[in-house]
Amino acid sequence: MLDDRKLAVLRAIVEDYVSTNEPVGSKSLVDRHNLDVSPATIRNDMAVLEEQGYIVQPHTSAGRVPTDLGYRLFVDRLSGVKPFSPAERRAIETFLAGAYDLDDVVMRTVRLLAQLTRQVAVVQYPSLTRSAVRHVEIVPLGDRRVLLVLITDTGRVEQRTVELPGPIGDDAITQLRAVLNACLDGRKLADVASVVADLPERVSPAERPNAAAVFSVLVETLVERHDERVVVGGAANLTAADFSRGLHEVLEALEEQVVLMRLLGESGDQAAVTVRIGSENEVHGLRSTSMVTTGYGAGEQVLARLGVLGPTRMDYPTAMGAVRAVARYVGQILAES
């Protein structure tokens, strides 16, 4: 269907268009790449590529521009992931190494990704449900009120205040704390709900109403409120790629946590680098953007996703390289802590 030269032509078109942002014509193609054929030949190839839907011309007698389909083919078969040089790797490492805190890791990661790719960076907080309980803490705030703090092995801390049905004493709190930690320590968060169901039996009858309140908030925190937050950075980079009027829509989409979650979710759970191009994104308003994402986590398991978002006219190999490299190091940092 498409012989080698036609593929080479497509690759050249994508590369040129990405770097110049102008429709690329047959003549400039043969000049810049050393395809040793004449422009006329290229024109014939282009006609075929256009017929197949890989490229289009914005108007008659203009050069060609890749379609989403064209980029897709490019990403799948014509380009690899651009590996990072040792120097770059070291830079990433030192940039992330200074972080002292999960929040800080995430913030640094966003900045780093945005800077490396000159695109918008998107980082999802490590998922709560896939990690395990490291500690549960209960702190009295008043006689009918406690603060529940949950610490996970990925360093995340969740807090909720709990309004109690009745007054609670220090002893009861100590008991509750002991029971919770004894039963939950080290458990996967996904399993916590079922474990908690059995807990009321373990506390003294008088305290059960209060305990029940605490337990239900705890379960809520884990299950019902799986608000895995997404942090965005480098939005200023959007102004470089001229979306003209679409910029507004893109910015709006980026402010919606829900939209971002869906966007990251669409790429599934795979650890590998995934690319979604233009109209492949279900989210309206991001139809002219592409996302390069990957899973990351401590060790093997995928705890969350991160990636970059930019115009479909994007340097995919570099973006994929950056995303992969950063994910790798973030995983490393999480595993260490």
Place this chain on the structure above:
Amino acid sequence: MLDDRKLAVLRAIVEDYVSTNEPVGSKSLVDRHNLDVSPATIRNDMAVLEEQGYIVQPHTSAGRVPTDLGYRLFVDRLSGVKPFSPAERRAIETFLAGAYDLDDVVMRTVRLLAQLTRQVAVVQYPSLTRSAVRHVEIVPLGDRRVLLVLITDTGRVEQRTVELPGPIGDDAITQLRAVLNACLDGRKLADVASVVADLPERVSPAERPNAAAVFSVLVETLVERHDERVVVGGAANLTAADFSRGLHEVLEALEEQVVLMRLLGESGDQAAVTVRIGSENEVHGLRSTSMVTTGYGAGEQVLARLGVLGPTRMDYPTAMGAVRAVARYVGQILAES
């Protein structure tokens, strides 16, 4: 210097320009507002206003546009703060009431402000140093490592992991926790540093090295790292006001926590609504934007600031009204929790 009518003319110019985004001429002024004089008279007034630097014409034979100085006069003497209707107040209240968490309060506030004003909203987290310790918690993470959690009376939770010089046992942790809470509970964070200095005497000698490590991290958290975070929302609203090329600079400034902090800091510590217009902002890149900010907090004390940022061509009375109303309700929520 400026008689009443000239001031009225300036007010009218500002109002018209804000609502139409087009230079306003003498004729349309007399039409839209009922100044019962002729256009020629207005022209004379405008000439004076221009000479004094309150308005300019973009080019000969165009209408007039307010200068930063003009807006300043408008804000200081010609307009009040637009009060909110009871219905609007109720809407604010219910929107904020659902929050369950300090993070959530801040996030909702940002969204609310952005939506009410159709500008970029900026909310600073309640300052650590001005609030008081509610509880300190220490959680073992390993034999040479603990997690230090600090809970303030504004509901903020700070966490840091501490690497210890030597192994630590459960007893030691319990002791440390007791000492810390006994001495720090209820203290203003600003005072904590001095109190902590005396603490080592209170722990058993064998544990002093570990205790010292914990204490120093604690003090660091409070003092050295006064990273009062700022949350931004509604950036999409910037696309409505056409900054043409300046948009990039504005977006960049908004991503720099440091810049935002400085910006909010410039308005001082006053609780009242403050306006900084265009070139009054020291931050480069925000020379063509205005900020409307106010302090907020639980009760009287100002814990942090919040506000909106937009083009100098902004509806100041409404923005000021929104900022004031929102700050009031946020303060209320913080006081309750």
Place this chain on the structure above:
DNA sequence: ACTTGGCACTCAGGGTGGGGGAGTGCCAGG
């Protein structure tokens, strides 16, 4: 069967050149 040079054709973009119109400054008279 593919490649190539030639050729006519098509348009987007940029520069030019008037009007039209909104707005101004000034002046003389109320």
Place this chain on the structure above:
DNA sequence: CCTGGCACTCCCCCACCCTGAGTGCCAAGT
């Protein structure tokens, strides 16, 4: 001090042309 009148100034819009890059097609060459 206000007002109507008047001449003047430019911005903006539109219509026009023209150039140049790029194309599709065809006939000839390999």
